Amino acid sequence: MEKVNPFVQIRRELHQIPELGFQEFKTQAYLLHYLETLPQERMEIKKWKTGLFVKVYGTSPKKLIGYRTDIDGLPIVEQTGLSFKSEHEGRMHACGHDFHMSIALGVLTNVVNHPVQDDVLFIFQPAEEGPGGALPMLETDIMKEWKPDIIFALHIAPEYPVGTIAIREGLLFANTSELFIDLKGKGGHAAYPHETRDMVVASSYLVTQLQSIISRNVDPLDSAVITIGKITGGTVQNIIAETARLEGTIRTLSPEAMQKVKQxxxxxxxxxxxxFECEAEIDYGSMYHQVYNHEAPTRDFIKFLEAKENINVFICKEAMTGEDFGYMLKEIPGFMFWLGVDSPYGLHHAMLNPDEKAIEIAIKVVSEYIFQM
Known part of the structure; x- marks a missing residue:
């Protein structure tokens, strides 16, 4: 029988119970159950909604080191065929948060069992995929009391091989915003279009015009994206649609570009x-601040990685992905990095299957970095 690394096993068990933002009740209970198995003398746990703050006290602390992991899943029907596939219908850890949690627990276990000088705060954050848990966690009294002096996190990257860590100073992830547009006109019989206000036609014109914002209103040397991923409207083929709804996302590489695009x-x-003589409403839903890696801690981490024989450090380009960890980096110095997991299917794909060998590598790298900080 195959011997499985305990944190790989944890990942598999967490993979089976993905839950959406602020619904991570089983996940929180699983994390708490594991934490109960560790020595309790130097560990303090505080619950916040479906998330956790876990502080491990150092031997003679001079600073508080923060490490954050996200814990929620996505509304995706899993198609991996894995023996440990999701048991929650229509839910999947398709963004690697099961990996993130198992790595965090591995690092936490090392820090508890091998005391370090400084205090370390582990943040198990819900709702990263939406509606957003980082900002409300920052605003809690717990975080005000336990505000780290430095904070960092990782995100799996299917496109990089195992053993590669990709990182860069400055902007790593984009500013992002959801986009919902509701149109309301006047429905009626398909044979009498002149008596109606057709919202299928209106929405079609709108989609085309939205794309002109990127080509004609954004500096070509800057970058922005408007994607409309879903349109709904109408009821049957011979009735002109009274309403239509467009759902999409906005991505920009600067807060200024985001403001301009929205205007x-x-x-x-x-x-x-x-x-089109219709009513229109816009809702921007969840908005995430850019992930901006602070220069000094990022350089320090890169220098640390370059001394590791089994790690390939890659200075990557910025990406249009979004991450609400950006709110934490807005308030606290630190960084985020990509962890190579070598999967042919990308993030948010129903067949994402990261290489589990990356878990042990990440636990070792993050633990060793904390030990030497």
Missing amino acids: RIEAVVNGISAS
């Missing part, structure tokens, strides 16, 4: 409203 979206939507 232009509002102008375009107002124009559609006037030209």
Whole structure:
């Protein structure tokens, strides 16, 4: 029988119970059950909603080191065929948060069993995929009392081989915002279009015009994305649609570009409203601040990695992905890095299957970095 690394086994068990943001009740209970197996003398646990703060006290602390992991899953039907596939229908850890949690527990176990000088705060954050848990956690009294002096985190990267860590100073992940646009006109019989206000036509024009914002309103040397991923409207083929809803996302490499894009979206939507004589409402849903790696701690981490024989350090480009860890880096010096997991399927894919060998590597790297800080 194959002998499985205990933290690989933890990953597999967590993989079976993915839960959506602020619904991570089984996940929180699983984490607490594991933490109960560790020595309790130097560890203090505080619950916050479905998340956890776990402080491990150092031998003679001069600073508080923060390490954050996210814990929620996605509304995706898993298609991996794994023996430990999701037991929650329509839910999957398709962004690697099961990996993130098992790595965090491995590092926490090392820190508890091999005391370090400084205090270490482990943050198990819910709702990263939405509606966002980082910002409300930052605003808690717990975080105000236990505010780290430095904080860092990782995210799995399917496109990099196991043993590769990708990182860069400055901007790593984009500013992101959800986008929901509701149009309301006047429905009616398909044979009498002149008596209606057709929202299928209006939404079609709107999608086309939204794309002109990127090509004509954003500096070509900057970058931005508007993607409309879903359109709903109408009821049957011979009734003109009274309503339509567009759902999408906005990504920019600067807060200024995000503000500009939103101003232009509002102008375009107002124009559609006037030209098609319809009502229009915009909702930006969840908005995430950019992940910006602070120069000094990032350089220190890169220097540390370069001394490791089994780690390939890759200075990567910024990505249009979003991560609410950006809110924590806005308030606390630190960084995030990509962990190579070598999967042919990308993040948020129903067949994502990261290489579990990356778990042991990450636990070792993160633990050793904390020990030498």
